[in-house]
Amino acid sequence: MFLSRGRVFLGSFLRLNMAQSIVDSMRTASTGTLLVTDHLNYWGGKRVKPRQERNAEPVFEPATGRVLCQMIPCGAEEVDEAIKSAHSAYLKWSKLSGMERARVMLEAARIIRERRDNIAKLEVINNGKSISEALVDIDVAWQSIEYYAGLAGGLAGQHVQLPGGAFAYTRREPLGVCVGIGAWNYPFQIATWKSAPALACGNAMVFKPSPMTPVTAVILAEIYKEAGVPDGLFNVVQGGAETGSLLCHHPMVAKVTFTGSVPTGKKVMEMSAKGVKQVTLELGGKSPLIIFKDCDFENAVKGALMANFLTQGQVCCNGTRVFVQREIMPQFVEEVVKRTKAIPIGDPLLESTRMGALISKPQLEKVLGYVSQAKKEGAKVLCGGEPYVPSDPKLKGGYFMTPCILDNCRDDMTCVKEEIFGPVMSILPFDTEEEVIRRANNTTFGLASGVFTRDISRAHRVAENLEAGTCFINNYNISPVEVPFGGYKMSGFGRENGQVTLEYFSQLKTVIVEMGDVESVF
Ligand SMILES: NC(=O)C1=CN([C@@H]2O[C@H](COP(=O)(O)OP(=O)(O)OC[C@H]3O[C@@H](n4cnc5c(N)ncnc54)[C@H](O)[C@@H]3O)[C@@H](O)[C@H]2O)C=CC1
Numbered sequence: 001m002f003l004s005r006g007r008v009f010l011g012s013f014l015r016l017n018m019a020q021s022i023v024d025s026m027r028t029a030s031t032g033t034l035l036v037t038d039h040l041n042y043w044g045g046k047r048v049k050p051r052q053e054r055n056a057e058p059v060f061e062p063a064t065g066r067v068l069c070q071m072i073p074c075g076a077e078e079v080d081e082a083i084k085s086a087h088s089a090y091l092k093w094s095k096l097s098g099m100e101r102a103r104v105m106l107e108a109a110r111i112i113r114e115r116r117d118n119i120a121k122l123e124v125i126n127n128g129k130s131i132s133e134a135l136v137d138i139d140v141a142w143q144s145i146e147y148y149a150g151l152a153g154g155l156a157g158q159h160v161q162l163p164g165g166a167f168a169y170t171r172r173e174p175l176g177v178c179v180g181i182g183a184w185n186y187p188f189q190i191a192t193w194k195s196a197p198a199l200a201c202g203n204a205m206v207f208k209p210s211p212m213t214p215v216t217a218v219i220l221a222e223i224y225k226e227a228g229v230p231d232g233l234f235n236v237v238q239g240g241a242e243t244g245s246l247l248c249h250h251p252m253v254a255k256v257t258f259t260g261s262v263p264t265g266k267k268v269m270e271m272s273a274k275g276v277k278q279v280t281l282e283l284g285g286k287s288p289l290i291i292f293k294d295c296d297f298e299n300a301v302k303g304a305l306m307a308n309f310l311t312q313g314q315v316c317c318n319g320t321r322v323f324v325q326r327e328i329m330p331q332f333v334e335e336v337v338k339r340t341k342a343i344p345i346g347d348p349l350l351e352s353t354r355m356g357a358l359i360s361k362p363q364l365e366k367v368l369g370y371v372s373q374a375k376k377e378g379a380k381v382l383c384g385g386e387p388y389v390p391s392d393p394k395l396k397g398g399y400f401m402t403p404c405i406l407d408n409c410r411d412d413m414t415c416v417k418e419e420i421f422g423p424v425m426s427i428l429p430f431d432t433e434e435e436v437i438r439r440a441n442n443t444t445f446g447l448a449s450g451v452f453t454r455d456i457s458r459a460h461r462v463a464e465n466l467e468a469g470t471c472f473i474n475n476y477n478i479s480p481v482e483v484p485f486g487g488y489k490m491s492g493f494g495r496e497n498g499q500v501t502l503e504y505f506s507q508l509k510t511v512i513v514e515m516g517d518v519e520s521v522f
């Protein structure tokens, strides 16, 4: 699979050619040196050259602002080819036993584990997050495949006895060709969270990454192929809204699983409704993190940082509304500001870096815009919220900013109501449990929530009353693949991870068997 051909150096850049192992070459790659010229589409078991070069969009390396590659969107014919290739693989894959599918998936998980360092590096170069985080993302990715491989052999129906010796049984069957549409914040991990349960159930998938992060999903496609899936089982089509909408409208698609913003999620649901396709929507959030005065203070401070600053704050489930009980507000603010100021920002490929670059210049500007709007509305910036230029000259064109803490916030401020998707924490004081639950739930979102307290009754009472798909007690933003993840309210529906996700990628057929004679009323 990963044929190693000679590298071509262009000036000081490392240029990678088609079929050359990007992953293997990552060992020597550093920030500011990589150019990807491989074809980024993948179907029928191989990388596919774009049919036309029209509408190419440059893809940037966030840490340097340099062009990393071109993203060339797929048109209707290409989308159709990818879906047909998926359908033919589906016909073979769906006939295998769960155990047979599991064996192939375990091999894919093993290959990812073996190449984790290099896949993580490529993710960092395309996404801008720190390598320490990207390594965790890749681990969560192979764990997800391993987990669903483990469940594949257990997929089964039910036997039901009926009168007169008749009986019925149910077969748990796949849906067919599923479409995955991903966001740019966890490019490789999202592709596995969607494909692992889909493939375990016997489906095929056509995956469209975000146009800003096109490079690692195709590595996953190559790894699945190397592990032994039939050609066409997992395909990658590149593109933005237009390609995404071609996928959602295609009559051979049975289901769409989407991660991204609420407005796009609504469109995906509308388009899917026309073909009565199932949908899973994993959308944004504005999650509350509630810190009671009886918390373990050290853990609560760590939790607040974890809830806000992973992936430069570009995480859907972030706990960006940090409610702190008034009595501990001064100590909390002091400690959280001290630690936020100490976060090392810079070259995301350095092990010591804890915060890299935001995904794009427009995203950086949007986040900085939220900070100035917050100031106008009366919030006080305790630290950060400024563009940041690292001392390393190669990073001067990167999209960096200093992580920001906002105080003097009110529930009606824009920074408290809207998803910022950047490193901006809003701190809000509260007095009572009843009050904080009401305020925490006063949002159209409902993805996640968190509570720090030593009082176990209170912890479970708060968890019960928060309107969100996840509640973290005394931690935040850990992502065990064994438990369901997904939204309440406008944060979406359907789940990813956990056993229940098998339900979202399979359907039950009832088979009724008569053992006697037909009793006809005619
Ligand atoms: N919940 C989450 O994890 C994420 C939330 N967001 C939020 O969304 C904002 C904008 O980010 P975007 O990447 O532009 O999110 P988006 O929701 O526009 O895009 C997500 C995915 O949907 C695709 N898409 C866009 N329009 C489509 C259409 N009409 N039909 C089918 N697919 C379509 C995109 O190409 C991308 O692959 C962010 O600033 C953030 O607030 C963004 C990414 C992830």
Ligand SMILES: C[N+](C)(C)CCCC(=O)O
Binding pocket: 185, 186, 190, 259, 310, 314, 315, 316, 317, 477, 478, 479
């Ligand atoms: C991995 N985790 C839990 C921090 C975030 C995953 C959800 C997302 O796509 O933003």
